Amino acid sequence: MTIDNILAKLPYAKPFLFVDALHAIDEEKVSGSFTFHPEMEVYKGHFKHHPVTPGVLLTEVMAQIGLVCLGIYLTNGEQLSFALTSADVEFLKPVYPGETVTVTGYKQYFRFGKLKCKVVMVNEKMEEVCTGTLAGMIISGK
Amino acid sequence: MQMDRTTLLATIREVVTPYAKNQEALQQLNEDTDFIKDLKINSANLVDVILDVEEKFNIIIDNESMEKMINVKAAIDIVESKLAGS
Numbered sequence: 021m022t023i024d025n026i027l028a029k030l031p032y033a034k035p036f037l038f039v040d041a042l043h044a045i046d047e048e049k050v051s052g053s054f055t056f057h058p059e060m061e062v063y064k065g066h067f068k069h070h071p072v073t074p075g076v077l078l079t080e081v082m083a084q085i086g087l088v089c090l091g092i093y094l095t096n097g098e099q100l101s102f103a104l105t106s107a108d109v110e111f112l113k114p115v116y117p118g119e120t121v122t123v124t125g126y127k128q129y130f131r132f133g134k135l136k137c138k139v140v141m142v143n144e145k146m147e148e149v150c151t152g153t154l155a156g157m158i159i160s161g162k
Numbered sequence: 163m164q165m166d167r168t169t170l171l172a173t174i175r176e177v178v179t180p181y182a183k184n185q186e187a188l189q190q191l192n193e194d195t196d197f198i199k200d201l202k203i204n205s206a207n208l209v210d211v212i213l214d215v216e217e218k219f220n221i222i223i224d225n226e227s228m229e230k231m232i233n234v235k236a237a238i239d240i241v242e243s244k245l246a247g248s
Contacts, residue, residue, distance in 0.1 A: 105204070105206035106206060129213065131209060131212075131213060132209045132212065132225065132228050133209075134206055134209040155206060157205070157206050157209075
């Protein structure tokens with residue numbers, strides 16, 4: 021499973037695709053990046069006259085790179101339906117329009133269809149902007 | 163490792179406590195208690211319950227056993243058979 025295969029299998033599209041690139045992936049971890057475009061619609065309202073990336077979107081970037089990309093890799097792309105089941109995230113620094121963030125997800129376990137990862141996001145200065153534990157489950161069609 | 167069912171029940175209670183949403187059902191935990199219906203543990207957290215059971219008893223639970231672990235009785239039965247087998 022190559023990085024290009026994984027990106028092609030991501031079930032997201034604009035405006036809700038939050039993965040620009042994957043840098044590395046193996047059985048235990050994944051890393052990738054995303055740049056928050058300054059023209060993104062959300063910045064008009066979060067906040068009025070003071071754009072800051074909402075924490076829910078940082079969480080989404082963590083989930084798409086740290087959980088979903090790794091999940092696609094671990095299931096060899098056979099399983100596309102993945103539901104976020106929990107997110108416990110601490111936000112340490114603000115992320116402003118135009119910033120690029122790098123996310124690394126470390127597998128804690130993948131058992132009985134549940135993938136749980138420790139996920140860390142850093143900014144361009146390599147400062148941690150958020151860290152947390154996220155989990156998702158494969159949704160079977162049964 | 164020999165353990166009677168009362169000890170096993172007490173250990174299962176300890177394992178499910180952080181995940182149980184229904185405190186009343188947790189208080190009254192017995193072999194008939196269903197993890198999802200009674201304790202209101204969601205299916206994602208049920209995976210953590212099973213992983214904690216593995217760790218507590220130092221056993222490996224396979225997919226087939228996992229699917230049977232819907233209530234306390236089934237969990238105790240599975241733990242007992244795994245402990246006897248190893």
